Amino acid sequence: MGKQVAAVIGGGVIGGGWAARFLLNGWDVQVFDPDPQAERKVGEVMANARRSLPGMVDVALPAEGKLTFHDTIADAVSGAVWIQESVPEQLATKHTTLAEIQKACLPDAVIGSSTSGFKPSELQLGATRPEQIIVAHPFNPVYLLPLIEVVPTDANTPAFLDAAEELLTGMGFYPLRVRKEIDAHIADRFLEAVWREALWLVKDGVATTEEIDNAIRYGFGIRWAQMGLFETYRVAGGEAGMKHFMAQFGPALKWPWTKLMDVPEFTDELVDLIAGQSDAQSGAYSIRELERIRDTNLVAMMRALKAQDWGAGALMNAQEAKLRTASPMGIRVDDMADVSAPLLTVHRAVPLDWTDYNGHMTEAKYLQAFGDATDRFMNMIGCDAEYIAAGGSYFTAETHIRHVDEVLAGAVIEVRTQVLAGAGKKMHLFHKMYEGDRLLATGEHFLLHVSLETRRPSEPAPHVAAALERVAAAHAVLGSPEGMGRAVGQRP
Numbered sequence: 265m266g267k268q269v270a271a272v273i274g275g276g277v278i279g280g281g282w283a284a285r286f287l288l289n290g291w292d293v294q295v296f297d298p299d300p301q302a303e304r305k306v307g308e309v310m311a312n313a314r315r316s317l318p319g320m321v322d323v324a325l326p327a328e329g330k331l332t333f334h335d336t337i338a339d340a341v342s343g344a345v346w347i348q349e350s351v352p353e354q355l356a357t358k359h360t361t362l363a364e365i366q367k368a369c370l371p372d373a374v375i376g377s378s379t380s381g382f383k384p385s386e387l388q389l390g391a392t393r394p395e396q397i398i399v400a401h402p403f404n405p406v407y408l409l410p411l412i413e414v415v416p417t418d419a420n421t422p423a424f425l426d427a428a429e430e431l432l433t434g435m436g437f438y439p440l441r442v443r444k445e446i447d448a449h450i451a452d453r454f455l456e457a458v459w460r461e462a463l464w465l466v467k468d469g470v471a472t473t474e475e476i477d478n479a480i481r482y483g484f485g486i487r488w489a490q491m492g493l494f495e496t497y498r499v500a501g502g503e504a505g506m507k508h509f510m511a512q513f514g515p516a517l518k519w520p521w522t523k524l525m526d527v528p529e530f531t532d533e534l535v536d537l538i539a540g541q542s543d544a545q546s547g548a549y550s551i552r553e554l555e556r557i558r559d560t561n562l563v564a565m566m567r568a569l570k571a572q573d574w575g576a577g578a579l580m581n582a583q584e585a586k587l588r589t590a591s592p593m594g595i596r597v598d599d600m601a602d603v604s605a606p607l608l609t610v611h612r613a614v615p616l617d618w619t620d621y622n623g624h625m626t627e628a629k630y631l632q633a634f635g636d637a638t639d640r641f642m643n644m645i646g647c648d649a650e651y652i653a654a655g656g657s658y659f660t661a662e663t664h665i666r667h668v669d670e671v672l673a674g675a676v677i678e679v680r681t682q683v684l685a686g687a688g689k690k691m692h693l694f695h696k697m698y699e700g701d702r703l704l705a706t707g708e709h710f711l712l713h714v715s716l717e718t719r720r721p722s723e724p725a726p727h728v729a730a731a732l733e734r735v736a737a738a739h740a741v742l743g744s745p746e747g748m749g750r751a752v753g754q755r756p
């Protein structure tokens with residue numbers, strides 16, 4: 265199957281983010297944007313995305329797609345099965361753009377609009393084929409955050425929407441289908457209310473921009489990232505739960521706690537006040553630096569949720585399981601005709617939170633990668649979760665790692681595993697870590713099969729022993745790898 269093709273119309277903050285998400289999930293992307301700076305801007309977004317997205321999951325994403333820039337919308341949409349409109353938030357501009365797209369695009373392609381506020385019925389007005397236009401509202405940075413609000417009208421068939429959502433899911437997105445079209449969909453209704461209230465707090469001199477941000481990031485912002493609003497409030501109701509919470513705090517909604525219905529007028533004075541406070545708060549960083557700080561934090565938070573298999577982290581685990589099944593690492597030794605070459609046991613990108621103050625992968629993570637390679641190899645010979653639950657496993661008795669060359673966040677690494685010896689209780693592995701052809705590190709590990717009941721060495725089950733012995737026999741002809749049995753400090 266050839267690569268899937270997406271068109272991105274408008275390559276600013278959001279279009280650039282969409283382009284990165286498509287490309288890093290293996291799609292080819294065709295961009296149209298009249299701004300002569302568009303190629304540079306999309307390139308900078310791509311650089312940030314390459315550094316942060318690929319390492320968010322623990323298995324490699326598909327090979328990056330091809331990015332091209334086009335002089336006309338007709339050229340850009342040619343052959344595209346998904347067209348994402350991300351032009352400025354003006355209805356007239358959206359209408360002209362959608363009309364041009366529809367003149368040249370495939371009649372069954374999905375045309376998603378990134379609009380933050382317009383309803384899909386407004387976008388479909390006067391369209392040649394309203395049935396192919398939906399709102400697909402993303403969140404910045406589009407290459408990291410999973411949510412897409414999918415807002416349809418009755419013109420869009422359920423089959424069309426299901427197919428669109430499947431394409432989004434394939435890129436790690438979480439499509440949230442909005443039941444009823446409404447100005448600003450779900451999330452922006454909410455964000456606008458919070459923003460309005462914050463503007464009042466600054467205008468009335470109650471808080472500075474920095475104090476408001478601190479009130480969010482030291483408190484409820486962290487809570488929201490993992491449980492949202494209602495689940496958090498349910499817990500806040502104590503043992504009596506949601507009903508008690510509503511009885512206690514419901515009346516406060518009618519107290520003068522909020523000014524939500526009014527918007528302060530954007531006088532020059534208010535704009536200068538807010539922009540000045542924002543400069544004082546964050547002006548020491550460029551926007552690109554702030555983006556990188558934001559991305560590093562987001563990746564760390566999402567990987568923490570991944571470890572808990574919760575919320576956005578559970579979504580990433582589901583995507584990873586699909587990617588793993590499609591990779592050669594999902595195959596058992598018993599199902600492989602040829603095991604004569606070292607086996608691929610890790611194929612992933614280096615996550616941002618694996619790097620250190622020297623700007624490269626930190627030493628502890630080499631052990632993690634080699635530990636993951638050993639786990640994967642165990643799985644491949646049949647020492648899987650079921651086998652371990654039944655009481656058999658391997659314990660590592662000795663490890664020797666050599667750091668040969670450095671590697672940076674976002675780089676795709678592979679570990680290939682040679683079995684030096686594998687008989688009875690003993691398993692002696694030699695892992696080599698590469699970025700492309702470049703050797704980064706080696707890891708030599710000696711393991712013993714144990715009974716998890718007695719915690720003592722024990723013979724592996726016959727099927728595990730047979731698979732291990734088969735690979736060991738096939739690898740015997742490879743000879744001793746360079747660096748095997750090396751002592752610390754020994755010269756090469």
Ligand SMILES: NC(=O)C1=CN([C@@H]2O[C@H](COP(=O)(O)OP(=O)(O)OC[C@H]3O[C@@H](n4cnc5c(N)ncnc54)[C@H](O)[C@@H]3O)[C@@H](O)[C@H]2O)C=CC1
Pocket residue numbers: 273274275276277278279296297298299302349350351352353357361378379380381401402403404
């Ligand atoms: N910035 C944000 O936080 C979010 C914005 N959105 C929505 O995404 C859309 C785009 O917003 P941003 O990317 O923030 O704006 P932006 O100003 O960063 O980018 C808009 C891009 O469209 C290009 N453009 C202008 N006229 C065009 C035309 N006729 N054809 C093709 N390209 C054209 C501009 O050169 C620019 O590169 C809007 O509908 C906005 O509401 C959605 C989610 C978040």
Ligand SMILES: C[N+](C)(C)CC(=O)CC(=O)[O-]
Pocket residue numbers: 379380402403404452455
């Ligand atoms: C400010 N905004 C309305 C453009 C925000 C969005 O639409 C979503 C986001 O990324 O916060």
